[in-house]
Amino acid sequence: MRWRLFSLTIAIGGFVACGAVVPLRLLSAVPDIPEAEATAQPKAFSDTHGHWAETEINALDSRNIISGFPDGRFKPNAPVTRAEFAAMVNQAFRNRDSTQPARNFSDVPSNYWASEAIRRAVVLGFIAGYPDGTFRPEGNISRVEAVVALASGLQLAGSTDPGSLYSDAAQIPSWARDQVSRATYNGIRIKGPNANQFRPMQSASRADIAVFVYQALQRYPIAGVITHLDPPAGAITLDEASAREPGFAVRLQLMERNTQVLRVPTRAIANIGFRPAIGSGTISHSDYLVQAGPTA
Template identity: 30%
Template structure:
């Protein structure tokens, strides 16, 4: 087992526990219409714990049908999910100005719902009992299976897509129906909802999981194009816990230049964060070979980097040597092994930036298995799927990212992998035949600005795990495969599924501020382990 970084991997995210108060019912009820409701006690508990609210300051409306927006909002509160202020609305009928926008966006980004298709959610439509069953089973991460639904006398009325969920929720004891009937298409009332969700929150199968703590993942953020002050400001507004300033670069002499800002290390420590300063080779293959092939230059470089760690109080070093010649594969592996040995002697972490294993000369220089034996972490730059000179397309579609993670997991332990996350995308200019004319790298903020400028309505592509949009400028067709809170949440949840060590964001300053709440939600929810 690799040594863990002292601060990050001993810290835990102590998620706010779902603790239900059990005090006796007060004489003065918070709502004037629940005294005769069979769900009164459940309503009081849910209200006291800020899970389910009334329809006004004095009314709960227990017999009224609950809307899709109301139910999903209540469900997300159970899982302590924060409303997401996503820049790109998931549904045409859920405007940003709606009170429920944030919770429906958050639920969609977590995969709890996909709406009714074609970008429609119908937030004010009453929720049916079979829809409620489906949402709850999915939220609890249960495999919708079984045949208990066939025991209901009205089983023929249960939609085919809902039957597995109805079976599961029945076997879980959360919904039973009445008099042998499930009433699948009947709208579920607010008091029925209260009883079901209160039942869930009285069951230790769920509450223990919600109360459990989980290890904090690494969230690395490279500095690029930002002053030190701007970088610090951006980091404070993010989820980043490891700063990676680009301070040391290989020069033509075979030695490293030093543009460090020591005050950033002090600032990071005062804010509970680590600094893994980056060393880069500026894609210079010739100078990199000069360094790797010279025992004197490489030994001197390693001692220099070790001295930087000691001089500046760095927590680690992040090596970013790209465009290394395939013929230098063994030399590079040996250099990393020697560097790791020296850094570990002063309790510093070594992370190495690598492209995915592309089976091309861009990745042939990297022996992933051997590098993982020396370095603490391999940071896989899972982006640039499509790049300049190639056909237009996504820079990091979900399937492409997953395929490369799986390929690497056959070579490297999951707890040593850090997955690259793109905070940029490309605006492609296309000919009438779809051929690439040109492209422009843009930040997520630039992407969102163009969306608003041209009044565009991005379309979600399930297969890619991201939105796409098109527009014309001066008669030329432009297409963008967007990266946003939803697409990045999909990637983060993928990484959590594989148990990787963390995520690396290229680059801080490229983000849209709304992504951080969504990513925090994704990590929190992915950390729940329901039995």
């Protein structure tokens, strides 16, 4: 069965299918993980209840992007090393296409626990080494370095003056201002106490990184062939062979490990047609999706 292609812009705040408007849930770009893992219940960490980053920590934990410690703690206020950050972004965005050449670092031996994660984070464009050929994996990553890494790796566009949010924006290094502006525009922002201060050179905490990665996932661009609609669930299914945004890949494996169901935002999916297996459409924040009748 095929679906007829057409365009329509209607029904703000809902999804239109066969004449019915169905409320939708917020879009979340789900990494390439099995359904059982993607829907796993988050662990109850002993030290995150009531924490300002509890929502983001639980969300990433439920997707196996981050984890806690054997004693049941998450240690949200502990600093994050460059190696740990590489492991986190590699897990969150592991299906992106490579954009940078691989590099070997003099201080990252092949048997280092995060050597593969560091290699992947580098080729994905999230993080780089130093001019002297080192990576400094055990060094703490700063807030500004983490934000710049996400903005660079995701190739974010747009710009918002950080000074409109942060009273200490003048302390943001000149080399980072452009990427921080892009990140700010795309919703990657400081959260928690004193959120009006960026404190760019402060070591990023595990809570900070959880928030940044969670926010970045909301901006993860996805394009593809829509193969199935489920209005009651507010969901669509994209085919494995879908077209991608430049530089991005979506590996889909929730339904029989070859497709992925995406939740659609209330502001999303318009002016695009769809049909199984052929054609493509891009999900964006200004679109609506309407189902056409089947054709022979």
